[in-house]
Structure formats: structure tokens, C-alpha cells
Amino acid sequence: MGLLDAKFEKGGVVISKVEDLLNWSRLSSMWPMSFGLACCAIEMMATNASNYDLERFGIFPRSSPRQSDVMIVAGTVTFKMAERVKRLYEQMTEPRYVLSMGSCANCGGPYWEHGYHVVKGVDRIIPVDVYVPGCPPRPEALIGGLMKIQELIREEEFGGKREDAKKRLAAKSAPAEEVIMMQHPYLAGSAGQAKKEKEVEEAETAA
Amino acid sequence: MQPKPLTIDEIAAIVRDKFGDVISDPVKTPTAEFFTITDLEYLQAVMYFLREDDRLKFNYLYCLSGVDNADGTLSVVYHLESLGIHGHRLEVKAHCTVEKPEIPSVSEIWRTADWHEREAYDLLGIKFIGHNDLRRILCPEDWEGHPLRKDYKVAEYYHGIRVPY
Numbered sequence: 464m465g466l467l468d469a470k471f472e473k474g475g476v477v478i479s480k481v482e483d484l485l486n487w488s489r490l491s492s493m494w495p496m497s498f499g500l501a502c503c504a505i506e507m508m509a510t511n512a513s514n515y516d517l518e519r520f521g522i523f524p525r526s527s528p529r530q531s532d533v534m535i536v537a538g539t540v541t542f543k544m545a546e547r548v549k550r551l552y553e554q555m556t557e558p559r560y561v562l563s564m565g566s567c568a569n570c571g572g573p574y575w576e577h578g579y580h581v582v583k584g585v586d587r588i589i590p591v592d593v594y595v596p597g598c599p600p601r602p603e604a605l606i607g608g609l610m611k612i613q614e615l616i617r618e619e620e621f622g623g624k625r626e627d628a629k630k631r632l633a634a635k636s637a638p639a640e641e642v643i644m645m646q647h648p649y650l651a652g653s654a655g656q657a658k659k660e661k662e663v664e665e666a667e668t669a670a
Numbered sequence: 671m672q673p674k675p676l677t678i679d680e681i682a683a684i685v686r687d688k689f690g691d692v693i694s695d696p697v698k699t700p701t702a703e704f705f706t707i708t709d710l711e712y713l714q715a716v717m718y719f720l721r722e723d724d725r726l727k728f729n730y731l732y733c734l735s736g737v738d739n740a741d742g743t744l745s746v747v748y749h750l751e752s753l754g755i756h757g758h759r760l761e762v763k764a765h766c767t768v769e770k771p772e773i774p775s776v777s778e779i780w781r782t783a784d785w786h787e788r789e790a791y792d793l794l795g796i797k798f799i800g801h802n803d804l805r806r807i808l809c810p811e812d813w814e815g816h817p818l819r820k821d822y823k824v825a826e827y828y829h830g831i832r833v834p835y
Contacts, residue, residue, distance in 0.1 A: 542828045543810045575835045579817050579824045580809065583835045 482621055489532070490616040493560070493609065496531040496551065497524030501538025503565040503599040510602040522609060528554035533612060535605075536591075539567035539574065540582040552589045558619075560612050563591045564605060566598045573598075592625075674725070675758040678703045681726060688719060704747070704761035713764055713774045714800070720750060720760070721779055727755040731780035736790030740820045742768050744796055748776070766796065768819075775801035793818040 499507055511517050511524060525531045528551045540548060552561065563585050566572030571583035585591060592615060595608035618628040618635075676684075678696045682705050685693055692709040693716070707713050720728045728750040737745040748762040766773050775798035777783040787798040788807040795816035798804060806813060815822055825833050 542831065542833075545831060546829065571835055579822070579833065582831060583833075587831050 486617050486619060489558075490613040492521040493533045493612060493616075494525045494531050495522060495533040495535045495562075496528050496555070497526050498551070499535075499537045500540060500544060501565075501567065503537035503567070506599040506602060507535055507537040507564065507605060510605045515602040515606065517606070517609070520606075520609065520613075528552075529556060531555050532558070533560045533562060533609075534589075535562045535564055536568040536585045537564040537599075539572065540585045540588070541580050542582060543580070545582050545588050548585065549588050558625075560593075560615070561585075561589055561591045562593045562595060562605075562608050562612060564595045564597075564608065565600055566596065569594050569596060592629075673756050675752075675756050676725065678705065678760065681720075681758075681760060684723065684725060685716060685719065688723075689716060692716060702761055704763050706763045706765065710764060710766070710774060714776065714779070717748070717762075717776045717779050720762075725756075727752045728760060729753055729755060731776070731782045731786075734776075734783050734786035734790065736794040736796050736818070738794055738818060738820045739765075744768060744771055744794055746773055746790060746796060771795055772797045772799050774799050777801050792816065795819060 499505075509515065517523065522533075528534075532555075534552055534555065536548065552559070563569050567574065567581065568585045571578060571581050574581035575583055582588060593608045593611045595604050597604050600608075615625075615628055615632055618631045619625070620628070678698070682693060682696050689712055692707060692712040694706040694708055696703060696705045707716055720726050730751045730753040731748060732751050733747075733749040735747050735749075737747060739745055743765050744767070746764050746766075748764075750760045750762065752758050764773050771794075773796055775783065775787055777787055777798070778800065784801070784803070785807060787796075787801050788803070788805060790796045791798060791801075791804055792806040792808050793816055805811070809817065813828075814825060827833060
């Protein structure tokens, strides 16, 4: 908002594409459907509450699928619940986004092998846009996932396909290895190791 | 009424005194003490007696669970307590076979047993004779089989959704 305010204060005109304006307004008011399935829902509620305050992103839960843009599948999807989840998804108006929160919704979690009653990943019943790993994920991780959906909305075009937007988004993101290496340079194979050893040697000789 | 906690031997003796040889000798393991009701004809009568007799007064059924013993028999374990009267506790067992999984219901004696017996029926297929609403409680109504049976095979598909990982 700061940037926008500054532009108006200068008495100027803001020029933007309608597409960008629409995308901006959509990503600034993602309303998730208010429902939780298991322990992840507790973490989701904590994210909604005052400490993490999702409302500052324009995200607040709606109690009807008709008014929702985002479905946060927070928890274990059982076969008994699967039909309800699918029906709620179908009742949401398009464009709609699905965030799979936690290991259970991603792939069955701890029930992957012996859970006769657990759907091994909510993507077996509805298409998922963003997966948030964790058991359960911390509020920061959930916010990260929601921001990933915001990035996806920002990439979308009129009449464009969701898949294309996802491809553009993937092309923009930094490879995970680079990010990790930036934070932990000593992991970068023998070169980093040698550098570190040299540093230790130098420190020892200096002492 | 003065609290008078009884040992399992005393309780078994009281039951034997009233009904004769319908229960086994008390079994004592480091983790549990129990006796088995061997004559299922008398199960409801014994349970009602346990609840009503002044010396016993087991007014609280705090758990009822089903067991598949993996040898062709199923068991039901009743956990009883005389809450606020005598304070003693008791575990009672009853057995049936996989071919004829029928055990009299105690849902009329302790209301707790209503849902617990439905759970044991849902997951192990034990039919509680005399239960007035013996439906599945956890699994969907059209679920096939009883999942906690040792010989249960996970279905390949449920409503078109693949089940195995």
C-alpha cells in the first residue's frame, strides 16, 4: 500500500494493466473456506489468530464455499470425508485454489502404509495448487504457502491456463540448491570444505 | 454407604455364590486382573448383578473394547468401576468365535456401552445381541469388512479412489 499511497500523494496517475489490477485485487483478498480436518487445523487457526494475523494479507475464513477462493485442506482426509471435501470444492466458484496443508493431505502422512481409511493425498480427489510440508506445518510455513498462491495469481493472464501460469512461476523461482548453498556455503562439496579448512588453518597460525 | 473396596477374588466369589460356575477363575497378570464370563447365557444377568448388588455397585463402565485374538476367537473386554461408592475396579472378558461372532449386549445396563459396542461391531464385526441400534459408527455405512480383524485386506478402491499408497 505504501507504494500506491506515495504515487497518489504526488498527484500523479497510476498506470497499470487491467489484468495486473485484477490480479492484485484477487491476491489481496484470498478468502479461504473455514474448515479443518485434524491437528493441522489447530495450526491454521493459530495462523488466523492475533499472533500471525492472516487478515493483514486480506485472508480471512468464510463459512460458505460460495464465497471462498481458497480451500486449505488442513489435516487428514479420510474416505468418509473425501466425498464432502470434493463436494465443497465443486461448490466453490472459479477461479479457485487449493492448498494442501501438512503431510496427511499431501501424501497420507503417517497413515501412508497401514491407514486403510486415509486418502493417500488429497490430490487423488481434487487438483492441488500448493503443497505445504510439515506435521503440522508452522504458521510461517502456511503463510509461505498462501504467499505462493499469491505469486501464482500474480502470474495469471486473461484467458490463460493455470498450468502455464505455474510454469512461468516455476521458471522464476530460484533452484533450491542455490538457496541452500547461499545459506550454508560449507555444504558446497570439497571446495567449501577446503575453504573452511584453510580458514581454520589461518586462524590457528594467527594465534 | 461405607466404601468397601473388594479384591477380584472376593468379587469372583460373590458372583459364583449367586450364579454358580458361569465365570472363570480370576487371572492375575502384572498389568491386569480379570475373569472371563464363560457362559454367555448369563452375561447380561451377571453384568446387571455387578451393577446392582450393594457390595459391588459397578455403576460406571469406563471402557469396552473388542479384540481379535488371531486364533479364531474374538474378545470383548469390559472395564468397570464403582465410582464414588466403593472405588474398586474390575476387568471382565467374554469370548466368541469368528464363525459366530455374537455376544449379548450390555447397552441396556450401561449407556456407555451403546457407542462402544457400535465401535466394536464396526471395527471387529462382533454382533451384540440385544443392541437396539447396531450400525457402523466410524467407517462409512457402505464400508466392506471390519478393518481391525487380523485377516482384513485393504480394498483396492473406495468409490473410485485408489486406497493403497
